[in-house]
Amino acid sequence: MVLVTVVGEQQCRKGFEFVFGGPLGDCRDCKVKNVCFHLEPNRWYRVTEVRDVHHECKIHEGGVRVVEVEKLPTKAAIPTRSAIEGTMLTFEETDCDRIGCPNFRICRPYGALDGMRFRVAAVKSDELECPIGRSLKVVLLD
Secondary structure, three states: OEEEEEEEEHOOOOOOOEHHHHHHHHHOOOOOOHHHHOOOOOEEEEEEEEEEEEEEOOOOOOOOOEEEEEEEEEEEEEEEEOOOOOOOEOOOOOOOOOOOOOOHHHHHHOOOOOOOEEEEEEEEEEEEEEOOOEEEEEEEOO
């Protein structure tokens, strides 16, 4: 099934990836809001096709263009004991606040919030080197 939505003209290109943050209050009266609002909040998407249809937009400078997108898995670091392909888990945000850590973005990934349910689609690495000694693996969450 093809997912259709709109993205800003500035971001309108094949391969562009984004996290849909959810509907905005300024969009309440928009004539194409239903095209935007059917995506899952806090999930990653990639533009696969760009269509010729353009609309004006209160949020995006230059308006928006209709695109086809695909949902992407979320790349995350999770405890090794939970990193089993095919299992369901509830994502738990780490209490680590080491912003300078090279693993910070994968330990606190965009698109994964505390309490969200995911399926481990794939285990992508052996153990991740954690500066504070946690036992972690990189996985794709779907």
